[in-house]
Amino acid sequence: MNAHDLAGGGGYVLCWLQQALRARDNPVIDAAIRLGNALGLPVLVYHGVREDYPYASDRLHHFILGASRDLAIGCRARGLACVQHVDRAERREKGLVYRLGNDAAAVVLEDQPTFVARWQAESVAARILVPVFAVNAACLVPPAVLGEGIGGRFAFLRRHEPERAGWTRSEDEVAAVAPFDGALPFEPDRLEAMDLDALVAGLQIDHSLPASPVFAAGRAAALAQLARLTADVLPDYAATRNDATKAEGASGLSPYLHFGVIGPREVMQAVAAAAAGTRHKAKFADELLGWREWFHYQARSLAAPEHYDRVAAWARETLAVHAEDARPACESLSALLRGETRDESWNACQRQFLGLGWMHNNLRMYWAKRIIAMTPDPETAWATACYLNDRLSLDGRDPATYGNIAAMFGGTPSDREQRVYGRVSTRGDGSTRGRDGGADWLAQAASQPMPPVTVPADVPREPYLTA
Template sequence: MNDRVKALNSKPAREAADYVLYWSQMNRRADSNHALEFAAGLANQRQLPLLVYEGLTCTYPYANDRMHTFVIEGVPETGRRLEARGIGYHFHLRRTRQDPNDRLYALAARAAAIVTDDYPTFIARRHNASVPAKVDVPYYAVDSSCIVPMSQFAKREYAAYTIRPKIQKLVARYLKPVETVKVKRAFRLTLDQQATPVAAGTVAALVASCDIDHSVKPSLSFTGGRLAAEKTLTEFIERRLRRYTRDKNEPSAHATSDLSPYLHFGQISSLEAALAATAQADETKVMADVFLEELIVRRELAFNFASYVDDPESMANVPDWARKTMAEHATDKRDAVYSQEQFENAATHDPLWNAMQKELLLRGKIHGYYRMYWGKKIIEWSATHEEALKTMIYLHDRYALDGRDPNTYTNILWCFGMHDRPWQSRPIFGMLRYMSFDGMKRKTNTEAYLKEIEFLERTGKDPFRIA
């Protein structure tokens, strides 16, 4: 067993099986995928073909047009690439609650073993806790999200400064392309179950046919799928990486990668992004270190956090000093208090904050630097710290294409002191780090950003759209 693989039950493999099944829950890609290659190796060992199952249901919390569109747009290319490798692909869209919720189990009934993604938040976390006991074959969860596997950290790390030296020691061992396993037996079976056919032109109709929240529209800025993910990475490496260190905290400069939606849905791997950035740095002498710090150290700190706690969404995870200081300032007077609905509707007194919220509503993502300000102001303008946490999680779960991710809950809790240090005390925040409107004005081009978001809202068009 390698250091990415966990056996989540101890059932024996089915002897008279037709295939090995890879249930692609989070790493929705045919390339650079350790879980897929592990499954291909298992299939070869047992002289069986490999079948990939990708499902999308209408029942997960906040299922809406935005998330559905992004996922379904990826389906045709995933199918093409797997089929070119002789691997079967079965995509199933469960459109209504009346449709049976048994596709995984039906496919598992003919499988020798199930391989899936090891992922520490949202639905995949719950599936991996409950499904292994309900199937009668081995169930393996493979970490194909992180460059240094989560298993390499024996405990929950305190902050970036504690995980960084460990990552630096190990990263060379793992910063290598994933080896492709050639399948020995091509998948030629006919399944009893009907897959949902998807073509580029049918995505909107499929989404419309689902019993989901149609009020959250597809992103104006991001197309889902492997081809869009590859285009976004290429654009970043060729045009933005050289500006990243200088401009990453200037939202209107568009110097960051915009990869987070693709990373979240696993349409590209962080390993591919890191390898591309490293190669570009070697070739052109551009510095990639600041980007790699975010992509590897910060991102993998988030996976470490989520994998070691019982509930990644809970305030109980912040350090004692932060909980104490919030308790001391629980009843401090708030000059403005907004409800979740007012935040959601971008209806505060602060035009800059409202623009950030509109970016979330329209693009499905807020620039990283402004997201810190966005979170800090929700703390300042909510009745309680707990209510602020609930609002931030709700808005991310519902609207962010990169939401529901280890990065989501880790960074939201960062606003409440996690992975941070105490600062000088002040009202409402106590010793939590504070961010001010004047600071944003001084450090960033707020006028350019306000214009950009106003244009996006007025025209419904994003001039910065990459793919």
């Protein structure tokens, strides 16, 4: 990622993890070990969490720290040193990653295309004095091997599908020369020996958004979801995946995939070994590889995948033409955030984000389309959808977040020109309301009690640029 060469100095190879929070089946760690072994140097794995990244909350910190705790335990079992730092008032460590990096022979970090992982990697690579290598741990097929310039999903699939088999098998993990046991420029936090709830409670972050009551933090919870996928979900996946009234029809893996607690290769190996029909396995592969990895690929080619200008030009134009249309469905930010709008179906969707930290895929489509009518103009609609998704959902701030919202704001142009939407297609709630028991399910979901989340004066416009 920078112009520095391996100069022969440094006491270790620094493996800096931001989102790939797993000790096994982690290509970033494996690459760091190979480089360390080639140089005759140990590896130091480092993970740090700050208080000031956009939307830092009890919900996100709790999930991240649980994953980080298990990362350290897993690294030790692999004979690797892993150190952590939770930045807080009584323990500030300014520029720690630079200090650790400049004592290293090289830094190996994650190739991530969105949110803080991308900006921080770019900023560190530009300023640090040692070579920096980026390795992809988020996708089965690293986007870089597909080459540049693939413009559409079908062209992407033609390139991606033949590559999959070659990346599904993992090579034996390489053993590290020896754990790093040298001096460090800071006192690491030993998360497994700490009360994580008390630690989170003492931080200057958003305490109005509690941890998810259903998505437990850590590696054991990710493996439990994977076991549930292969035993219960996959055998009927193609038939039940679109039914939001049966949340158990979806894998619930997206929070764990977003934070790298589990990787797509491990998931696909389990899917291949599962007792389920080909149709169901193919549908799952289309979601996990065909859609998720397309959005990762797409985000890499965009300077700012989080920005409104990534929405298709024709869609922005037609939405701009209708920007002044009357919007009788407009709602306040408070009603939107708290799921207290006049639209019961929309509230049912939003209350999954707010209450659970996740939303069913089928609901997300209705939810995003409706926001266009519920906000004063298209740019505010985009900012609001990103804000709600990023602040509340454990899987938010992801290439799939912005890629899917962009698809809901664009997609295939409609033949019909409508008020507010122009030629952007609309979507009703029939795919849920029209099911047996759908109306009752929506009414019940829309009346779930919610945490008293704080509401900002305005929707954050560019949290990404000021981070």
